[in-house]
Amino acid sequence: MDVVVEQRTVTTVVRITGSVDGLTADALLSALQAQIEAGNTRLIADLSGVSYTSSAGLRALLATVKQARSAGGDFRLASVMPPVHKVLEMSGFTTILKLYPDVELAVASFPA
Amino acid sequence: MSASVPARKRVALVIGAGSVKCAAALGLWKVLRREGIDVDMLVGCSGGSIYAACMALGYDADETEAMTLALWNRDVTKRRDYRSMLGAFLPKLFRFRGHVGMVHDAPLNAALRTGFGERRFADVVRPLYVVATELATGHQATLSDGSIVDAVRASIAIPYIWAPWEVDGRLMLDGCLSDPLPVDVAIKEGADVILAMGFESPYPRRIRSATSYAFHVNSIYTNNLFRANYSFHNLAHHAEILPIVPEFGEPVNLFDTHKFAHVIACGARAAEEQLPYLRQLLALPAPSDAGAAGVR
Numbered sequence A: 001m002d003v004v005v006e007q008r009t010v011t012t013v014v015r016i017t018g019s020v021d022g023l024t025a026d027a028l029l030s031a032l033q034a035q036i037e038a039g040n041t042r043l044i045a046d047l048s049g050v051s052y053t054s055s056a057g058l059r060a061l062l063a064t065v066k067q068a069r070s071a072g073g074d075f076r077l078a079s080v081m082p083p084v085h086k087v088l089e090m091s092g093f094t095t096i097l098k099l100y101p102d103v104e105l106a107v108a109s110f111p112a
Numbered sequence B: 001m002s003a004s005v006p007a008r009k010r011v012a013l014v015i016g017a018g019s020v021k022c023a024a025a026l027g028l029w030k031v032l033r034r035e036g037i038d039v040d041m042l043v044g045c046s047g048g049s050i051y052a053a054c055m056a057l058g059y060d061a062d063e064t065e066a067m068t069l070a071l072w073n074r075d076v077t078k079r080r081d082y083r084s085m086l087g088a089f090l091p092k093l094f095r096f097r098g099h100v101g102m103v104h105d106a107p108l109n110a111a112l113r114t115g116f117g118e119r120r121f122a123d124v125v126r127p128l129y130v131v132a133t134e135l136a137t138g139h140q141a142t143l144s145d146g147s148i149v150d151a152v153r154a155s156i157a158i159p160y161i162w163a164p165w166e167v168d169g170r171l172m173l174d175g176c177l178s179d180p181l182p183v184d185v186a187i188k189e190g191a192d193v194i195l196a197m198g199f200e201s202p203y204p205r206r207i208r209s210a211t212s213y214a215f216h217v218n219s220i221y222t223n224n225l226f227r228a229n230y231s232f233h234n235l236a237h238h239a240e241i242l243p244i245v246p247e248f249g250e251p252v253n254l255f256d257t258h259k260f261a262h263v264i265a266c267g268a269r270a271a272e273e274q275l276p277y278l279r280q281l282l283a284l285p286a287p288s289d290a291g292a293a294g295v296r
Helices: A025-037 A055-070 A082-090 A103-109 B019-034 B047-056 B061-071 B082-089 B106-116 B148-155 B183-188 B210-236 B257-281
Strands: A002-007 A012-020 A042-053 A074-078 B011-015 B041-045 B128-134 B140-143 B165-167 B170-174 B193-197 B240-244
Touching: A002 A025, A012 A025, A012 A055, A012 A103, A025 A042, A025 A055, A042 A055, A042 A082, A042 A103, A055 A074, A055 B210, A055 B240, A074 A103, A082 B210, B011 B019, B011 B047, B011 B183, B019 B047, B019 B061, B019 B193, B019 B257, B041 B047, B041 B148, B041 B183, B047 B061, B047 B106, B047 B128, B047 B148, B061 B106, B061 B257, B106 B148, B128 B148, B128 B183, B140 B148, B140 B170, B148 B165, B148 B170, B183 B193, B183 B210, B193 B257, B210 B240, B240 B257
Parallel strands: A012 A042, A042 A074, B011 B041, B011 B193, B041 B128, B193 B240
Antiparallel strands: A002 A012, B128 B140, B128 B170, B165 B170
């Protein structure tokens, strides 16, 4: 799994590539938490390069959204691939997370 | 000083409610057998309990397919239970029994006995847990001893279609009413890696009868319960739950047994998609290192 961080004006886009699972969840969580701890609490995960997630991956996403919201920001998902979307939907995550069809819409969803 | 050896991960296969769709578990099972991956326990709910029981008893995939084709067909629903229906609509005259089933269960019970005979949980080669729902309390019931026929019959007691079934003095209904994909049972029994094959109930395009309306409403309840439970189990588990959700590409309804081959193939495909990660999780050698795998 690869994580590339791109700083925008008021948001931080984290482009994730690979699987978000038990083998990669800890590294992903560390990378996302580092952004929040650095004050980048308006986080967007670009999931266009993620085709698989498991329960460990879901737990990392949930921990991040809770931490971002506690810090006054939010963690939003963009370009979610169908297999990942299905798992998010099955596990109730689509009811608590904001999802956008692409990164630009997710960026625009945060007030300037 | 000896290096500590990581404990072997305990693998569970959980097969959720889904009527004919549960045959997809056979596709998954074939892939696991081909790869030499065994499971430490099987958990089944409703239609999934039939397949979990077959696998736990050591039936092979072809045997299980033949058995379920004989079991799961329209013959088991042909005979109406007029006594039960009269009791429901004229309770004083025909003495209402406290529950109702529109379909007489004698053909179903006979088919289950043909498939499982007198086998008991004590006869399984892999631990088996069958999930039903207690009528009196609504609680999930995990059945793990006694007669396999009784447990499966209880687990598939679809509300209004078949009467509940008594197990150990308690009337039981379909497990999908409390736990449509019983991942929690696998967690409780100590599984690390949980292969969770689950299905949501399809909604009919049009509601043409009271029965179809009842099915539709029932599907709303159980689909929402499926998601709520799955969400909690995902967060509660200490290790991995691998969702194995076959895409059928077309509706598969309650008695579409003519779609068995397609359903099994979809199950195998969904399993193949999980295989690389499963191999990593279980620290199994990559296929090229393992030599030629025998395909049954």
